Amino acid sequence: MIDLDATDRAILRALQADATLKASTLGRRLGLSQPATWRRVKRLTDAGALGPRRLDLDLEKLGFGVTVFLGVKLALKGRVSLEDFERAVSAIPEVQTVEHVLGLYDYRLRVVARDLPDFERVLRRRIMTLPGVGQVEANVLLSEERRPGPLG
Missing domain, CATH: 1.10.10.10 (Winged helix-like DNA-binding domain superfamily/Winged helix DNA-binding domain)
Known part of the structure; x- marks a missing residue:
């Protein structure tokens, strides 16, 4: 620190x-x-307190009107490595963040799509076919309020 x-x-x-x-x-x-x-x-x-500077894109104005948070639990069968899953899911352009978490699910993903049918396509054709995917829970983002954080 x-x-x-x-x-x-x-x-x-x-x-x-x-x-x-x-x-x-x-x-x-x-x-x-x-x-x-x-x-x-x-x-x-x-010291690592400042990372790379990034643009804050307005996804809705760019045509991505739906944001979904996915909880992904890896299947116990097959014992896919975490690295294999992370590498595969990170290659999907619609997946904005991949977070390895502790709790009911193994991963939390932030996925953007043009609309709900587009999200369904991404889910069925890309995410559900990834190695080791077991249970998935989706939460659609309704609104977002940005908070300044602990320094604000």
């Missing part, structure tokens, strides 16, 4: 809100020079 001071937390909050901020802009907001800000961001990145 990395030790964070108030300035580090302010940097993380600002970048969480807008990851495109330049060090000079960020520094002006926080009362730091551009080089000092850059050094802090580099230290946070090197």
